Amino acid sequence: MGTRLLRHRIGSGLAALAISVCAAGAFGQPSTRALFVANNGNLEGSVTAFVVNPDGTLTLVNRVVTGSRPNTQVPCPGCNPYEIAVTPNGKYLATGHASTNDPIEQISVFRVHPDASIEQIGAFAVPGTPMDLEWVSDTLLVATRTDTYQMVLFEFNPVGPTLTEAHAVTVGTFSTYLAVHPSGQYVYINDSGSARLLRAYRVEPNNTLTLIDTEPTGSYYGLELAVAHDGKRLYATGGITQVIFGFDIMPDGTLKPMLGSPYPAFGNSPADVAFSTDDRYLLVGHGTDATVRSATIDPVTGQLTYTGFMFDVGLQGTLGDIQSLDDLFFVTDNSRATDDIWGVYSFTLNPDGSFTQNGPITLTEGITPNSMAVWKPRRTPGDLNCDGLVDFGDINPFVLALTNPVGYAAAFPNCNIKNGDINGDGLVDFGDINPFVRLLTNP
DSSP states (O other): OOHHHHHHHHHHHHHHHTOOOOOSSSOOOOSSOEEEEEEOOSSEEEEEEEEEOTTSOEEEEEEEEEEEOSSTTSOOTTSOEEEEEEOTTSSEEEEEEOOSSOSSEEEEEEEEOTTSOEEEEEEEEESSOOOOEEESSSSEEEEEEGGGTEEEEEEEETTTTEEEEEEEEEOOTTOOOEEEOTTSSEEEEEEOSSSOEEEEEEEOTTSOEEEEEEEEOTTSOOOOEEEOTTSSEEEEEOGGGOEEEEEEEOTTSOEEEOTTOSEEOSSSSEEEEEEOTTSSEEEEEESSSOEEEEEEEOTTTOOEEEEEEEEEOSSTTOEEEEEEETTEEEEEEOOOTTTSOOEEEEEEEOTTSOEEEOSSOBOOSSSSEEEEEEEOOOOOTTOSSOSSOOSGGGHHHHHHHHHOHHHHHHHOTTSOGGGGOTTSSSOOSGGGHHHHHHHHHOO
């Protein structure tokens, strides 16, 4: 069947049904891989949006200033965006601010457009410092309230928008890092104060938090936490106590220390941690020596083995964050003290755990680039142009995917051709035409 006949067949089917298709909402998920950076400036806070190119390099899309002031004696709740997180559907972004000399603190929310550009839609005053925050779902946001020893669950409504406190629980005296299980059922939080614990909470259907486990860390600190993409493991860095904790995550969300944990650090003062996307490697950033290093994760025991590969960002304390995406990972350099440059490094993580740098450091155009959030378009059957919608704009890409897969991959390098597998048989072929027509006309 030729391309012209195929278009005629699809068009005839649509005409015969005589149903007009409306877009499923004014805004869709980003249609490309994206990276968002919180620029933690004392005098100017901002968030920068990037597109992640097929070769791993970054292209700046836009930057939004969240607050500015002439000096640190002037309150600025929108300065110092410290942590950043993106909703599972990729449509909204949130930053927690840790500004100085402010009577109140702030959580900012942004709408993410299909081209990965961002638009600030809300600035919500909160009565405590949100040192960390994570999306539990597209409508639930959890954040620390570090200076009042609390963790808070917020309900987000994009209509308005509104951010409403649903439940707050008392946690440790210095709880600064959160991690959310991929299922959205469990939240983990550190306590590096006098108690030195890791706590696990279950997210209840009524949007409350229930404590289900406490794990003492002994004489060691537990700082940043990371949960594996498959939800089976959690690691926590130990900072100046020079260890890395490892836990197996049980089916009920509780934690079980791995055999041999805590593991000795293989760099000076481990502070940041991220899993590779395939969960085979742990990427660890260090405070004192400002290096990022990789370690293999034993698939059975979780034991960490340093690969010997590393990258030195610069001076002590200049490594801001690590995030992984596909076979890539990104590292922020938050200081320009030695080379007058700060921004984001992009690396390809090779099969042996070594790294290949993808071009030079990329500037964010903001002050003190710190935390990052990454996004990858999800498989959405029928969305062949990856704009987050299934509509008439997908007809020509669908025809191209059927008749010229190589041409489709070249025209839409960040899309998933499997979105054309509408009937779920693992193939993109003529058996998907009628299901595609039905999706367009009767979603």
